[in-house]
Amino acid sequence: MSRRIALSVAAGVVVLGGAGAGAFALAYAGEQPPALADSAARYTAPDGGRDGSLTFATEVTASSGTKSVKVLAWPEKSSLGEKGLTEKDMAAAEPAVCAPLGGDTVRCTYTVKVTAADAASSPRGAWQIAVLATAKDGTTTLDTTAADFTVR
Template structure:
């Protein structure tokens, strides 16, 4: 009888060890950042001041946020940026922590009257690539839209 109890205990210990090892593997795998409350805005320049194109979003991940890359592009261009293209872009948002896991990230570009005159008018899309401290990434091809007007 004691051999059966010992054998059952060993099987239980092996099973628990397997579950624990699986949990550790899951816990160490990078998670994907989440993006919430994203919005884009365009302000046309005036005679007195420059305009701007801005995108703001709250980014969360249990390991923290390393970076947010942003690429704005006119819908009329028929571009369809990939995560790799956004990753290689030099357009970084500035992120400030709002908690251990969340950052408010803002991308902003000044727009002069000359630049505004050269911009394609109509709908623009904003593509983003968020990278967490643990290396997890989230790519959103159309995170926001904004209308560029004359």
């Protein structure tokens, strides 16, 4: 076998080996759970006959696409805080509305009106926002403390 053919074969093995590693990396990346970033909450108490609001926003990146994002606000001093929040607890949580940001990332927002009666019956103090993000491939991410706010 000539030296030229041997070099071509060796180069082909390197290229195919690199493609195989790339395919493995892409397959592995496809199985990653959704990632949350830039999560923030804003609570405005009702005032003088006007309703308040709770707004939460986060960015979710999922290589297979985002199927759903559920949001739950919960007081730190509660049974949820004591036992730890689970995905099962999030089944009845309310959905966020998501809009594409580009690539595999969406910006999700959850807003709820807070009436004077809601505020009066809510525990005072620190609250947490829990988020359950589900990708189209079925992988999930649960962040039980994605953001926080204070009810005074």
